[in-house]
Amino acid sequence: LYSVKNINNFEQDLIFFQKYYRSIPLELMISNSRTNKAQPKNSFHLTFDDGLKEIYTIVTPMLIDRKIDATFFINTDFLDNKKLFYRHKASLLINHLKKRNKEIAKVENILRDYKAFHQSVEKSILCLKYNNDSIFNDIADIIDFSFNRFLKEEKPYLTTKQVKALIDSGYTIGSHSQSHIPFQELSLEKQIDQIADSFKILVEKFSINYKAFAIPFNDLGIKNLFFDQLYNVLDIDIYFGTRGMQKDFLKRNFHRFHLENKFVNENPEDVIKKQYSSTIFDRLRFRNTVIRN
Secondary structure, eight states: OOOOOOHHHHHHHHHHHHHHOEEOOHHHHHHHHHTTOOOOTTEEOEEEESOBTHIIIIIHHHHHHHTOOEEEEEOTTTGGGOSOOHHHHHHHHHHHHTTOGGGHHHHHHHHHHTTOOBSBHHHHHHTOOTTOHHHHHHHHHHTTOOHHHHHHHHOOBOOHHHHHHHHHTTOEEEEOOSSOOOGGGSOHHHHHHHHHHHHHHHHHHHOOSOOEEEOSSOOTTOOHHHHHHHHHTSOOSEEEESOTTOBOSSTTEEEOOOSSGGGTTSOHHHHHHHHHHHHHHHHHTTOOBOOOO
């Protein structure tokens, strides 16, 4: 579903960033944005979403060695391996089906019964949404795959103990919502509930005195009213979106670009150059500012 960097490429990325930029902590970003100060020139801050265990076992030791700051955004429903992200369920089913080709026809029948079949079994599973638990479970049963067993044996997500260790090592955490649902598919009330409930858990478990939020997937189509609630009701300190180098009229909104998936085999210098080129082109067309209704 999603291609990620191997360890060597990730190490090379860190070397590049430290050569040309200076790592800054989340606390400085929050302080500067709240007091309308510019962020330091040529600075960077790394963020990692979804709260996977590799954050603790692989990523953080490499960051510690290089004294690089980072914030880890956690989906609280998955903390301590209590639940599985629905996109991870889809990936697991597809991988398991490759070993059980004889079951494909049965899976297709299940999908057709739910009126959820589209062109192929794989594509159909990838199209399943967060509220399709019955379909996920029926397919898992027919191919003899247990989501609960996977959670228990593989423990794909961070545990409370691991998150506390990350904080003790000087790293910051934030909310990535409760369950990583596309916010475009939720009412405003449910959007806010996803964030408020996740922060309640993060504050109770980890005693954090700041609130950083990174929206799941992207914020395309998200309304101004959402951000009004975010800052004036939930009192969020800082927000991370996915609009790359686009400008945002909200001073505490910061936008990111990733170095995974389609960019997984590209070095960060090339990705940054492409981002700059796109920014210049958009500026010439007066499209370099985030527009919301």
